[in-house]
Amino acid sequence: MNIHEYQAKELLKKHGVKCGAGYVAETPEQAVEVAKKLQEETGTKLWVIKAQVHAGGRGKAGGVKIAKTLDEVREKAGQIIGMTLITPQTGKEGIKVNKVLVANDLYYEGEHKPKEYYLAILLDRSKQCNVIMASAEGGVDIEEVAHKTPEKIIKEWVDNRVGLQPFQARKIGYALGLEGTAHNDFVKFLFGLYKTYLNTDATLLEVNPMLRTSDNQIVAVDCKINIDDNALFRQKEIAAMRDITQEDPMDVEASENGLNYVKLNGNVGCMVNGAGLAMATMDMIKLSGGEPANFLDVGGGANAQTVEAGFRLILKDPNVKAILVNVFGGIVRCDRVANGIVEAYKKIGDIRVPIIVRLQGTNAEEAAKIIDNSGLKVQSAILLKDAAEKVKAAVS
């Protein structure tokens, strides 16, 4: 699950991690109010207005603006709230901004020039443990740094038996070139982050940039946290932070019906039992000359209800020219799935695209008969390659 920057910072502060100050606003008027409050509390001379969306790359897309007066706060918050932000992470449709974070200025002048760093904690799947990633090249696209100059990324793996050790934090701090009080501050900062990461069941915690201010403090300017969906049952407070306005409405509808759905841009819809077989079916559609319109895993029990919900979801996509249902019935018998399909089809009624139903496994032949005798515009197949041929015919 994704959460907003302001929510991530609340979690950090709870674990003693120093962040910039700020408040959320949903209207320009609220933005002005919180800006005043922020000035009283921090003495900030300017404000940073930041779009709160579940996507990175906001700055370049116009989702982060600086305001020097309260009038500018109103004006700039007004520009950002309600806008559709298109960043490399959102796709063409973009993502709507409903909230802004009004933050204080952390780049004030002083003894040193402020410097940005990159810091993240994530699970290293190949080493099966957590890894700390840091770089003195902060505030930029870290993927690009990793690609062009991998030597500029410092990695420190955490031993699962003992957890993060102080020497590791010191090692990273020195490798980043931090000295004196800033170094001490960094060690505390990293331990706070690691504690946040563990306590929130995060799978990624990224601070980019982390800033060494002109007066040698270490603060988080921006923060992104991804939470393990499987742990939400014990992270009730975080689960309540879910913002469904940031999710694709079709994904939301799918999850409400217990379906696992991802919208894609092709012309052949598909409905499959099992995630691996679903991906394989998408690949087969492509090899047959079509493009998959979606990923849809209906899970183990493909019954009339889930099949109907699946059809309705797929049919909402106007690009869909044909639908392939691919179910390998093991414990679930194919004849029951076939009856479910016929029932769902009749209930929906007006389906204008050809449907190919491939049922294999327990009672596959009876299932094909049920489909063929239903009188509906549905073609049956038993072998996967027959289904592929029928998809080919439907899209050409």
Add this chain to the structure above:
Amino acid sequence: MGVLVNKNSRVIVQGFTGSEGTFHATQMIEYGTNVVGGVTPGKGGQTHLDRPVFNTVAEAVAKVKANVSIIFVPPAFAADAIMEAGDAGIEVIIAITEGIPVKDMVIAKEYIKGKNVRLIGPNCPGVITPGEAKVGIMPGFVFQKGSIGIVSKSGTLTYEAADQIVKAGLGISTAIGIGGDPIIGTTIKEAIELLMQDPETEGIVMIGEIGGNMEAEAARWIKEYGTKPVVGFIAGQTAPPGRRMGHAGAIIGGTEDTAAAKMRIMKECGITVVESPAFIGETMAQTLRQTNKIKYF
């Protein structure tokens, strides 16, 4: 024979009296698996499906000499169940449970490290050695006995592959569903190593998917030490980057864990890679014929 499970396996079911545990234990018993009992804390001393229920795994090991355990415990308690089985001296733990938090799995895997135990899964369909033991949730009839080993991250795609292999005139020695989570007990490489050493296995089908680097690791091992023909398929050639495709681990995070990259590495390592999932069985049969030709003529 096969690997991991066979007719001599003494299987217990953790989460025995729950609905999933009861349903699949019944299916396994019908298949002929030697299910010797089960564990449900608080229900020790009862009898379920004509078999004894124990409070702890240790008790099951002591009283009915269990050496294989299959876990149907709900996600919040599953990591604990894995550790309990490891502590009690179970040799093969098969964790079916889907949805275990990553943090719990990191701890459980660390805990069993160094013990004489192999963990399969979690989030997997289990392991079957046809004709001997089904320790999983797969439809047994699809897996006819033969000489092809299967290693797969997916459930239904494994059944699909097995069905094609059987229809191509071959059969299955052992099929191992390793699971689709980011942290799993046995990697593709380790599962393939087992099958390479199994005298009954003549060829191996390896089914991977996007995300992680297990397929590449396995491919490099095969290039170096492989002694039997391997046919490979990677699901998710059309999956967009950054989106999780059903399985918790099926997400493209970089340039090296795409289907295309994995398929390229596998080809470079001498694996016969099929692009369409419809030709896994036929390709295995062909590959085996060619290998045997080289061997015998």
